[in-house]
Amino acid sequence: MILVVDDDPDIRAFVCSIIEGLSYNVIEAENGHHALKVFKERKPIMVITDIIMPEMDGIQLIRKLNMLKAPPITVAMTSDLHGRANEFLDITRELGATAILQKPLTFEHVQKMVSTLYPTNDASTTDQYAAI
DSSP: OEEEEOSOHHHHHHHHHHHHHTTOOEEEESSHHHHHHHHHHHOOSEEEEESSOSSSOHHHHHHHHHTSSSOOEEEEEEOOGGGOHHHHHHHHHHTTOSEEEESSOOHHHHHHHHHHHOOOOOGGGGGGGTTO
């Protein structure tokens, strides 16, 4: 299962449609606070999160997820805000993000990233999070 976190509903829908097309289960959240709640309830294997969001941003979310006993695969994504995209993505990389995606996203980049980092859609892999 993959959790997609972005405050822009159009971007969430785009990323979710690509992931669903690859036959993965996908769930959504509109910010970091909602993502943590969904994560605790559903225990996804991968989290794809925007960086700049209201309430709790992606950097804070990645920090919290990486504090878990078994952190998920994390992918950070952002657009080039005032030329600072690389700065934000470097921070997420330092925090342990597995991969980064720079917006605008393309079907091919999202598909390749998900297929590479999460090559199986076997639901039994969620057992590793049973103790969380």
